[in-house]
Amino acid sequence: MRKNLDRLAELRRLSILESAPERAYDDITRAFAASFDVPIAMVNLLDAERDWFKSCIGLPQAESPAATSFCEAFFGSAQDLIVVEDTTFDPRFAAHPFVAGEPFIRFYAAARLVVRGQTVGTLCAYDVEPKKVAPAQVEQLQAMAGAVTALLSQRAALPAMP
Numbered sequence: 001m002r003k004n005l006d007r008l009a010e011l012r013r014l015s016i017l018e019s020a021p022e023r024a025y026d027d028i029t030r031a032f033a034a035s036f037d038v039p040i041a042m043v044n045l046l047d048a049e050r051d052w053f054k055s056c057i058g059l060p061q062a063e064s065p066a067a068t069s070f071c072e073a074f075f076g077s078a079q080d081l082i083v084v085e086d087t088t089f090d091p092r093f094a095a096h097p098f099v100a101g102e103p104f105i106r107f108y109a110a111a112r113l114v115v116r117g118q119t120v121g122t123l124c125a126y127d128v129e130p131k132k133v134a135p136a137q138v139e140q141l142q143a144m145a146g147a148v149t150a151l152l153s154q155r156a157a158l159p160a161m162p
Contacts, residue, residue, distance in 0.1 A: 001075035001076075001119075002046060002048060002066060002072065002075055003048050004118075006118060007118045007119060007120070008047070008048055010115055010116055010117075010118035010120060010156075011045060011046070011047065011118070011120045011121075013156065014115065014120065014152060014155050014156055015155070016045060016054060016152070016155060017045060017047060017052050018052070019054070021054075021055065022054075022055075022151075024151055025043050025054050025055035025148065025151065026055045028043065028055070028123070028144050028147055028148055029041050029042060029043055029055040029056065029057050029123075030057060031144065032123060032125060032140075032141070032144050033057045033058070033125065035137060035140045035141075035144075036109060036125050036127075036131070036133075036137060036141075037127075037131075038058075038107065038109075038125040038126060038127040038131075039057075039058045039126075039127060039128070040056075040057065040058035040059055040125060040126040040127070041056075041057045041058065041123075041124070041125040041126075042054075042055060042056040042057065042059070042123075042124055042125075043055040043056075043113075043121065043122075043123055043148055044071055044110075044121050044122045044123070044124055045120060045121040046066075046069070046071060046074075046119065046120065046121050046122070047066075048066070049065065049066050050063045050064065050065055050066055051063060051064050051065075051066065051069045051071060054121075058126075068096075068097060068098060070093065070096065070098075070105070070108050070110070070124065070126070071110055071121075071122040071124055073092050073093075074110070074112050074119060074122060075119070079112075080111060080112045080114075081110070081111050081112070081138070081141065081142065081145075082108065082109070082110050083108075083109045083110075083133050083138060083141075084107065084108045084109070085107060085130055085131055085132060085133060086106055086107070086130035087099045087105055087106055087107065087108055088106065088130075093105075093108065103128055104128050105126050105127070105128060106127060106128055106129055106130045106131075107125075107126060107127035107128075107129060107130055107131040108124065108125070108126055109124065109125045109133065109141060110122040110123065110124035110125070111123045111124075111141050111142060111144075111145030112145070113145060113148055113149050113152060114149060115149065115152045115153055115156050116153075116156060120152065121148075121152075123141070123144055123145045123148050
């Protein structure tokens, strides 16, 4: 599904890949990292061969290869939310190279970002420590993902760039 042409066309239509940082996305990412008390959080756009970070806290790079994407799990699932309190006990992630080896990710939480019926990205967070998640935090994740989706949808409503 990552290379689905309709999905990729919607992502391209947003004209967001390689775009400059935007405060609205950065504010949501910072609030998300704080509310989950995690060192890594991002607004992640799922391109064909990579995850591109529109906003990122805790990582120096702006993208990562699709081959190491935790968010790939959304392509094999109907779930709009994934919260894994300890990745070592989850069969989707236990053998992942970033769980079995450096940086030893132990916690992952993410929400699917959908624009016009297409999964274009995720709002996601990582930690090297397992975490318990309260229902209020799950609600916050859903609300923040809704805010990112609204920003993306506003962008989608703009006329296409020439």
